[in-house]
Amino acid sequence: MPIRRPADHGVFVYGSLISPQDITGVLGKEAGVDHGLATLSGWRRTWNVCTDNTTSRKVRYYTPGSEERPPVQVLFLNLERAAAATVTGYVIVVDAHRLAALDAREGNYDRVVVTDQITMRATARPNVVWTYVGKADRAATARAAILRGSARIRKEYLDTVVEAFAGNDDLTAELEQITRPPPAPVESLDRVAEG
Template sequence: MPETWVFAYGSLMAVDVMEGLLGRTPRPGTDFAPGWLRGWRRTWEVCTDNTDPARKVTYLSPEAEHVRPRVQVLFLDASPSPGSRLDGMLLRVDPATLRRMDARERNYDRIDISEDVEDVGPEDKVWTYVGRKEQAARARAGIVAGSARIERGYFDRVRRACAERSGRAGTESLPPAPEGVEIVVLDRVRHAVRPEASDLPLAPREIS
């Protein structure tokens, strides 16, 4: 019987994230398995634009209560790259789980990459999430302007997920931060009323 999968390459690989989406402890070999995606690579090319007044989820500086810094918070993306081979996880999903993933991945579009995935059945459907064009454009603009940041908690989570996937230190398959982009501590908050954006500088944190 054909199966439906999501190819995960970032925080969706984290066991606690899978558990939240499934509503139970994920079972290796049944709910998820290692996977490879031909012709793609990881990049830091999608963002949550913290200057966007329409967003209900924003990032606040822990150094100053209720201050929303004018930054673009970067996340991992999958980008076409002929000759590359992206390591990740294949997550078996049902329609309800897929809807929960769609709601979670609001900065991304879900696309069919069935033909590029190794080790799945010929009739299986495989999806992955790629950054929406407008969010990718804002990420690139933030990198050029020097206002892009990576949130430390997210960086640590995807580094651990890559380590669990690879069995190594987790840095081999995780691309470095773009030049000039700092890894900082931010508090993710869902607001009823959003605070005004501020130009308050953020203190970077060392990567341990």
């Protein structure tokens, strides 16, 4: 559904934040309200940002049904610059309070302005559009983990993304392009977050 009114801030989401549960729970929006399909030019979607399970204290991952904390780096979707590429996602209207909450939640990412690189598929658009791009050190750790074989994609995260993208051929095709084959093994991991 298109954005119904002009707004000051929008966030371009391209991964798990597309899921209706995250739109409602994290972004405080009713699914289908105040967001619209959009394309981000000059970027591509990748699996190259991670939480290092050997050092992270805020979020930890465990082998299901155990207290074993495997020495892995858990990969998530990210954006990286690529001149001729595009990424399909959604621009969701947010207020300053939600931006601050997203900044706190997205610990592996920095918020960057992408207003001039967004093409909305609706008439109204926010004055400023942000997105989250992996911190340089988290992306470097992810790339090194992929090369040495210690990177993992959490099955539960991938399932959320696949479900969120279902019904949109552009999103599904883009995800399949970077996940067949995946850059790392996909396995179930229990997630425990502090505070």
